[in-house]
């Protein structure tokens with residue numbers, strides 16, 4: 655028996671693709687000079703606008719894919735919550751989106767009802783790469799994804815009726831705007847999963863003021879994955 659196990663059991667060509675994409679993402683992240691990243695994050699305290707532009711420049715060609723263990727956990731959450739309508743804020747080259755689409759396919763098997771993943775990416779080159787990756791996966795993945803290109807504050811418009819699951823894997827300053835764009839469509843009981851909430855805690859303060867408000871509409875736990883992963887359940891008062 656293998657020392658580790660994965661809950662995701664896709665076709666071999668998808669498993670191979672995910673291996674390659676995670677590997678490339680890790681190699682890229684290691685190649686980012688840490689001092690550069692620290693400088694951009696420090697700048698956020700005094701000049702958030704310039705800091706966000708600098709982060710965009712630094713990350714324009716980077717995957718920054720959700721870590722494999724987190725992606726597998728998200729896959730499990732989607733299936734166990736039988737989430738059918740998913741929004742992903744921050745798609746990049748589409749790695750976590752593949753997990754989400756595979757999970758939606760499993761939910762379809764359980765419930766007999768169709769689901770979808772709305773993905774969002776503002777960098778055209780990344781959106782192109784994401785589509786290519788989903789094409790390699792084939793229809794089981796590609797046909798379940800609707801990619802919205804552009805700034806998510808515009809692309810997550812009112813045409814989405816209902817959302818069961820929101821993945822916030824986005825630059826921290828955009829996390830609250832993404833949540834606000836989806837909030838009117840969020841089903842009671844919906845899950846919101848946010849990446850890196852320990853590592854980037856200081857830049858998530860605005861988001862936490864909503865997700866962690868003791869009198870608010872979310873019940874939130876921080877899980878000890880690397881960098882932290884926040885799992886929040888939407889429980890509005892009736």
Ligand SMILES: C[S@@+](CC[C@H](N)C(=O)[O-])C[C@H]1O[C@@H](n2cnc3c(N)ncnc32)[C@H](O)[C@@H]1O
Nearest residue numbers: 718719720744745746749750775776805806823
């Ligand atoms: C951490 S990466 C997403 C990684 C992806 N979830 C994965 O696992 O492969 C965040 C992405 O969000 C995109 N992004 C940042 N701000 C955005 C915005 N306002 N609208 C849409 N996409 C945005 C960035 O270009 C970047 O590719």
